Amino acid sequence: MATAFGTVFMPEMAITWFDGTNWTPAEMVPSDRLTLHPGAHVLHYSSTCFEGLKAFRHEDGSVNIFRMDKNLARMAQSSRLLALPELDLTLAASMIKQTVARFADAVPAPPGSLYIRPTYIGTEAAIGKAASPSLASCFYVLVSPVGDYFAGGDRALRLLLEENGMRCAPHMGMIKSGGNYASALQPILKANQEVQADQVLFCPNGDVQETGAANFLLIDGNEIITKDLDESFLHGVTRDSILTLARDLGMTVSERKLSVAELLERAAKPECEAALSGTAAVLTPVGTLIHQGKEYPIGNGGIGQTVLKLRQALNDIQWGKAPDTHGWLERI
Structure with a gap:
């Protein structure tokens, strides 16, 4: 029986602590435990952010990390918005x-990789700081070897369109924090139970944004349409990579507002496709939208060829099978 994605960890992790003034020297410690005071800020006031990125083995045996600089820049942004040190x-x-x-x-x-999870948390023991930031913190790096995300079979997902709720508070959208995932969990579970949806596509007031854990891309012929960047949703590194490659391939990239009405209208076209982008799966095809009790197939309701082409283009760079013209890989 295959192990679930992200449940196998290497026996050690890198860690450093900040005491309010200085960082401790980084060291490797066992990855199966982390000692925190029960009053640590993170446990009470969710001062936490993380990233997800991957390292890939190439045919020459080298190991290469994909877009670490972009992920770390986003982590710095998350920590600033959370008022962490x-x-x-x-x-x-x-x-x-x-x-x-x-x-x-x-x-x-290939098709496996090493999943990397840098994590940053507030550690100050102070349960009276609900409205104040943690002055102490901890940064650590977990790694997990993972296999083919689609080993169980690639299939087109079913998404429930949610026009009333949001994934998280708008000013928290750019932060990759556990609280944002927690706030989306109940709507996702409810959608799964009631309409057998795989995910919820949050569209507050008809504005198509993102799902609980991924960005949404609509592909209409030679055009990719996705929400323009603002503070209400996560600025995905995979999203950025896919849009860059789409431009390289001569596609038109439209980063703009997309309404539910326009989405449903375009979805009816035979050539239309859709996908979710994220580190784990790169691009996951979407085949069905569920809105107000009715199901709407996207295109033919299956896996689109443009989705597969874009996913393969990114995988080929990650695995060293195509030139890294954008300088995204860092050899270890």
């Missing part, structure tokens, strides 16, 4: 590379 990005990058290098032999060959 400023993250030392040079130290963080060094810890990620150190951890990947230590477990380089465990990086799977």
Whole structure:
């Protein structure tokens, strides 16, 4: 029986602590425990953010991390918006590379990879600071070898369109924080139970935004349409990568508001496709939209060829099978 994605961890992780003034030297420690005071800020007031990125093994045996700089820049943004102590990005990058290098032999060959989870939390023991930031913090790097995300069979997802609720508070949208995922969990579970939806596509007041854990892309012929960046939703690194490659392929990329009405109208076209973008699956095809009790197939309701082409284009760069013309890979 295959293990679930992200449930196998390497035995050690890199860690550093900030006491309000200085960072401790980074060290490798066992990855099966983390000692915190029960009053730690993160446990009570959710001062936490994280990233998800991957390292890939190429045919020459080298191990390469994909877009670490972009992920760390987003993590710095998350930590600032959470009022955590400023993250030392040079130290963080060094810890990620150190951890990947230590477990380089465990990086799977394609279609597998090493999933990297840098995590940053507030650790000050102060339960009276509900309206104040943590002055102390901890940064650590977990790594997990993962296999083919689609090993169980690639299929087109079913999405419920939710026009009343939001994934998270609008001013929290750009933060990759656990609380945002927690706030989307109940709507997703309800949609799964009631209409067998795989995910909820949050569209507050008819504005198509994102699902609980991924960005949404609509493909109409040679055009990709996705919401323009603002503070209400997560600025996905995979989203950015896919849009860049789409432009390279001569596609028209439209980052703008997309209404539910326009989405349903375009979905009826035979050539229409849709997908969710994220680190784990790169691009996951979407085949059905559920709105006000009615189901709407997207195009033919199956897996679109443009989705597969864009996913393959990104995978080929990640696995060293195509030139890295944008400088996205860092060799370890």
